Amino acid sequence: MEHRDLIACHECDSLFRKPPRLRGLVAHCSSCGASMKGVRHAALTLDRVCAVTVAALITFLIAQAFPVLELETEGLTSHATLFEAVRSLWQGHMHIVAALVFCTTMLFPSFELAALLYLLLPLRAGRVPRAFDAVLRAVQFVRPWGMTEVFMLGVLITIVKMVSLARVIPGTSLFAFGALTLMFCVIAAFDPCMLWEIRDEVMNRGVAGAGSTRRYRKRRAADEGAQGGAALADSAATTCVTAKHAGLIACHCCGLVHSRNAQASDRRCARCGCALHERRPESVTRTFGLLLAAAMLYIPANLLPIMHTSTLGRAEDDTILGGIAYFWRSGDWPLAAIVFVASVMVPMLKLAILTLQTVAAYRGSDWQPLERAKLYRMVERIGRWSMLDVFVVSLTVALVHFGSLAQITAGPGALAFGSVVVLTMLASNAFDPRLIWDNVRLRPARARGRS
Numbered sequence: 001m002e003h004r005d006l007i008a009c010h011e012c013d014s015l016f017r018k019p020p021r022l023r024g025l026v027a028h029c030s031s032c033g034a035s036m037k038g039v040r041h042a043a044l045t046l047d048r049v050c051a052v053t054v055a056a057l058i059t060f061l062i063a064q065a066f067p068v069l070e071l072e073t074e075g076l077t078s079h080a081t082l083f084e085a086v087r088s089l090w091q092g093h094m095h096i097v098a099a100l101v102f103c104t105t106m107l108f109p110s111f112e113l114a115a116l117l118y119l120l121l122p123l124r125a126g127r128v129p130r131a132f133d134a135v136l137r138a139v140q141f142v143r144p145w146g147m148t149e150v151f152m153l154g155v156l157i158t159i160v161k162m163v164s165l166a167r168v169i170p171g172t173s174l175f176a177f178g179a180l181t182l183m184f185c186v187i188a189a190f191d192p193c194m195l196w197e198i199r200d201e202v203m204n205r206g207v208a209g210a211g212s213t214r215r216y217r218k219r220r221a222a223d224e225g226a227q228g229g230a231a232l233a234d235s236a237a238t239t240c241v242t243a244k245h246a247g248l249i250a251c252h253c254c255g256l257v258h259s260r261n262a263q264a265s266d267r268r269c270a271r272c273g274c275a276l277h278e279r280r281p282e283s284v285t286r287t288f289g290l291l292l293a294a295a296m297l298y299i300p301a302n303l304l305p306i307m308h309t310s311t312l313g314r315a316e317d318d319t320i321l322g323g324i325a326y327f328w329r330s331g332d333w334p335l336a337a338i339v340f341v342a343s344v345m346v347p348m349l350k351l352a353i354l355t356l357q358t359v360a361a362y363r364g365s366d367w368q369p370l371e372r373a374k375l376y377r378m379v380e381r382i383g384r385w386s387m388l389d390v391f392v393v394s395l396t397v398a399l400v401h402f403g404s405l406a407q408i409t410a411g412p413g414a415l416a417f418g419s420v421v422v423l424t425m426l427a428s429n430a431f432d433p434r435l436i437w438d439n440v441r442l443r444p445a446r447a448r449g450r451s
């Protein structure tokens with residue numbers, strides 16, 4: 001049974017009564033400080049999100065159609081679109097890296113934009129589109145993997161890198177990517193979890209499609225038939241701190257709070273259809289396994305060459321650290337610092353912080369929960385920026401193909417490095433942040449002292 005008037009923090013499982021619509025404000029959890037998912041605020045109306053999404057989709061098509069950069073040297077010219085960058089990697093037998101660049105810069109961002117429009121336009125008109133649940137779940141899944149802003153920084157670094165070798169002419173696509181980055185910042189401020197609430201409101205008004213409405217009414221009838229249970233759970237919510245202690249489970253995907261049913265071990269959410277779990281199953285084991293794989297690949301990622309350069313019969317291999325040293329020696333120390341932070345420090349920090357979180361969760365530690373929660377949030381935010389070097393390599397490979405004069409191909413280091421980024425992102429996704437707080441709540445007196 002569902003409790004639509006309750007909301008649980010996705011990071012610490014604290015239970016609250018759902019606030020009314022907020023006027024341009026974002027609600028934060030009073031225990032851990034995380035911004036609450038699915039709480040609707042009026043700053044970004046559906047109309048505004050729709051307008052920005054349409055503009056972003058048009059800009060995205062322009063960005064794909066024209067070259068990002070052009071190179072001119074010794075009377076020879078070369079240009080590269082984003083698709084050509086992916087094709088160069090594919091032809092250089094870097095299939096996995098090519099697939100990674102294609103998914104993060106083309107497939108996932110375009111899917112997010114098209115799917116958002118597919119959901120938003122009918123909702124604005126008071127209808128629920130077909131396959132709403134599956135499309136919204138897919139939007140929530142692909143969102144962290146779209147990396148347009150990281151690619152944009154990669155283009156800027158490639159320009160600085162190439163300027164000493166040849167004349168660099170910015171292409172139309174570069175400006176389109178700049179505009180697209182800003183638009184994605186606006187779209188990122190829109191929490192797709194809100195669409196579950198909006199869908200419920202639309203269906204409640206009785207203007208949804210006939211099939212969906214029948215299903216919804218059936219569910220509402222089931223809810224209303226169990227009013228006694230709801231009253232019990234509500235009173236529990238006012239006295240207990242977390243959803244788990246109140247005998248409730250919040251859906252990972254849409255946030256809807258359900259009563260825990262001891263008999264049904266694999267229950268599904270009544271709203272989005274996702275499997276319901278009190279905590280992500282095998283969270284610590286899976287996170288640790290992914291971290292171990294990432295740590296093992298981090299060594300070849302730094303030791304193996306990320307690029308092979310052949311100039312007039314002379315071959316040279318570049319590692320990530322070699323590239324940073326090159327920037328430093330040529331006086332581009334701000335650039336050396338950016339690449340060092342994104343490619344060396346961020347992956348190391350991610351590995352160290354996630355290892356700390358996993359060990360602490362495994363040992364049942366209640367040490368500094370607020371600081372650990374902040375560290376976890378930081379890892380979630382910065383993880384994607386490590387893809388920077390992979391994007392620089394893909395653009396450089398596509399741009400520099402001047403026959404026997406100069407040729408650059410991607411090296412095995414790029415594959416190892418891309419794998420480290422993906423594995424650490426999967427690891428932070430597999431870790432359940434509510435494990436940080438579970439042990440704190442076993443000691444209520446200490447928890448009260450901290451707050």
Ligand SMILES: [Zn+2]
Nearest residue numbers: 009012029032
């Ligand atoms: Zn919280």
Ligand SMILES: [Zn+2]
Nearest residue numbers: 251254269272
């Ligand atoms: Zn759900």
